[in-house]
Each structure stands twice: as structure tokens, then as C-alpha cells.
Amino acid sequence: MSVSLRPYQKSDVDNLRTALQGGARRVLFEASVGYGKSVVIEHLAAAYSAARRRVWVLSNRSAVVGQLRDRAGGMPGVEVMTVQAADRRRAALAADPAHLVLADEIHMGGSGPQYGRVFDCAPGATVIGFTGSPRGSTFEVLPAHVPGRDAAWLTQQGYLSPLRYVCPDVLDMKGVRKRNGDFDPAAAMARMEEGKIFGKSLETWREFALGQPSLGFCVNVKHAMETADAFRRAGHKCEVLVGKDSDDEVREKIAFLADGGLVFSVDKVSAGFDLPDLRAIISLRPSESEQLWVQQLGRVARAADGKDFGLVLDHVGNGDRLGTLTEKRDWRNLSKTRGQRKAEDGSNLATRTCEECYHLFEAGPKKCPQCGAALEKDRRIPADESVRLRAIEADELEARRSEAKALRKRQGQSIRQMSGWLGFDKAVANMKARHARATRQGDDLVREFAERELRSYGRAP
Known part of the structure; x- marks a missing residue:
């Protein structure tokens, strides 16, 4: 079966092939949402199938598996399944x-x-993982890294729709409780209710996306x-999509x-969902996860005829916190570089929001x-610079305090201080x-201090 690749996909697959020929066996193929990773998966599966070699195609989402099965499921020797199903069948898989x-x-x-357990069932296999938003731990499981085209390049070339x-x-x-690296849902809901998000989201959707697939x-x-x-009480028909x-x-x-x-959903359509004509997303789920945010943005970034841009209506500050789809990210070191990419208030330094529009x-x-x-x-x-500057300010303040203390010790007590235990005349003497x-001794600093003290009591030297 012949699978046609776009020129940029062919170039990136050539780089992947070079990595494999160089001895890599567990490879991360990083490519943006909208890249066409399923086409690359189909191409690789077809090549191995034609050579009569067994292939497993995995994902942890049934919706994604369904799409992959439509592409590669009919090829001889190719088995498409969820990783959960594969994990349950490890004994049978390890036998073949x-x-x-x-x-x-x-x-x-x-x-x-x-x-990891499924990969271990085929210890001699080449393993290639695909994602547009890898976690730091992903690089540990798949140490060889082949970068594909990113969202900025795909947008510039017209393969993705620009986002507004x-x-x-x-x-x-700030201060909202976190769980498993993201905001705790109950705590996030409480903060949203304080901010009265419901009414604002309805108003904004009516202004910008009424009648558009949202x-x-x-x-x-x-x-x-x-x-x-x-939204229904306001006269708008809508649906809820749940697991x-x-x-x-x-x-x-x-x-x-x-x-x-x-349609309102939770995260059933965050990844693996493909509706190019989707025109708007309404962000009502505050998150600290750049992986989740990028996947959500990718749903509305698909290019389609007559689609000038995809619209992101963000009511929870995700864009301000996590940036845009086309922002350059070092996924391997995302947590390590957070203090360099964010301001102390948590806002993303790579973005700005116009106060007018x-x-x-x-x-x-x-x-x-x-x-x-x-x-x-x-x-x-x-934020890292803010911490450094505060440390410098603290050091400078402590240095000034120490300097002032040393100066007071060098100058000695004032006439008023000495008068309390020597009496005024002896203090003046x-x-x-x-x-x-x-x-x-030529100590001008102490001389000037003593002169000021004596003058203040009319006893100029």
C-alpha cells in the first residue's frame, strides 16, 4: 500500500530513518498538532507490512485508535489497539x-x-512515539529525538489556520490548590464562581462566534x-459531550x-479530535498544563476552506499563563525554564493582551x-530575575546596615547618649x-561628627 507524504513529512521521515540507521531504537517523533502524524504512522506501518513484519499501533484514546484503525487496521501484520487493551494481552503479544x-x-x-510494559513485550522492536507536546518524562522513555515541523512553521505555510x-x-x-501538576477541579471551580465567568462567556461568544461551530x-x-x-436559558441550543x-x-x-x-465537553476531545471547520473554542477550564492547552488550541487550528482564522475565547487566563500555539517551547526543559519564561505574577512573558480590545x-x-x-x-x-534582584536588594540592605553599625561604632556615642551615665559636662569634655x-590622626569622618555634636550644644571646638 502506497501512502503519499507531503514534502515536509517526507523530509522529516528521512531524518527519522537516519536516526534509526544510526542505531536508535526508541525514538520520540515530535511534531505539532495538525502535522499529519497519523499519515506518517500509516506510511511506516505500510512499509513494515509490505516487508511482512509485525506492527503494533497504540494510543491511550479509543477515538484516536478508531482513526488509526481506519488508516492502518487493514494491513497484513498490523494490529491497532489501545495501550490499555495491549497491556491486558501482554502474554499473547509477547508470544508473537x-x-x-x-x-x-x-x-x-x-x-x-x-x-513501558507493552514495549517490553517486544524487546527487539523499534519503538516510535508521536506527540506535539511531550512531557519531560517522555524523553526518558524515548531518548532519541527527531523534531518535525512546529506549529509556527505549519501556520506560516498554510497547513494550520492562524489563531486569534x-x-x-x-x-x-494564585493560591489555588493543585493536584497532579494541575489545578484541583473543585478549587478551580470555586475560583471561577468568584469571578462570575458564566455571564461573561455567554456575552463574548454572542459577540464573536454566534452561529459558528464552537x-x-x-x-x-x-x-x-x-x-x-x-446558555440554553439564554435561548441557545447546545449539547454536552461526556465520556x-x-x-x-x-x-x-x-x-x-x-x-x-x-458543544461543551471536558477533555474527551482535547486530542485525536479532528473537525477542520471548527471555528471557535471557549476556554472555561483553567490549567497549568501546557500540554493540555496546546492540544485544545490544536482543535481549532485545523485549516479549512473559507476559514481565515480560528477563534480562542479565553475566560480563564490560559493564554496569559501558558502562551500561544505558535510559541517556541523547549518541551524537554519546560519546568526548568519556567522561571525564565514567566513573570512573577505567573503571566507568560512571550504574550501580551491589549487592554482596549x-x-x-x-x-x-x-x-x-x-x-x-x-x-x-x-x-x-x-520570575528568576525578580528573585535575583530581591536577593541583591536584601544583600545591599544588609551591607548598608553593617556599614552603618561599623560607622556608629567608629564615631562613638553622642553627647546625649554619654550624658545619661557621665553627666553633661563630662560628655562634652x-x-x-x-x-x-x-x-x-586625620580621621575626618570622626572629626566632623564630633564637631557637629559640639556645635549643636554651642560648644564649638
């Missing part, structure tokens, strides 16, 4: 191991140990249901969405690219003696 293992969306949480970010709210998440991301099922009810929905229900709701509808964009222009409003100078500095001694 694969020569090639292809794992899509390898970054997605919760399945790392399962992937409208951010009327920057939800303050997908809202919510904190949990309860939040999705409540948000949908609020327990049957395949038929999912297809019906996606069809409703494609026809210009509004609320559009967020990558930092650099002196005017808002959307409305043309003049921008004040960005005076934010990296001591100060005159100190002045004379400092004059003989």
Missing part, C-alpha cells in the same frame, strides 16, 4: 512480538507504565452541564457541532495587531577630646 511499535499521543497522562485570541478575563489562580472546554461534567444550562456517551451519541453531537452548533498576541509589537492601540512598554521581568584625637 512486533518488529515495530508506533504509539500516537504518547504524552497523554496515566498510561506511561502501561506503555480574545481574552476578556484573566482569572487570578467547542467549550469545561472543568468537569457538572461544570459542562451547568454551563450548557446557562460515557455511546459512539452513536458522539457522532450525533459532532455532527451537530459541524453544522454550526455549540482584549486580544492576546505574541509580545513584540508596539501597537496591538488587532485594533492598532498603542501599547505601554512591557516592564515585566522573568569627652567629645572635645575625641575631636582633638581625630584631628591629630
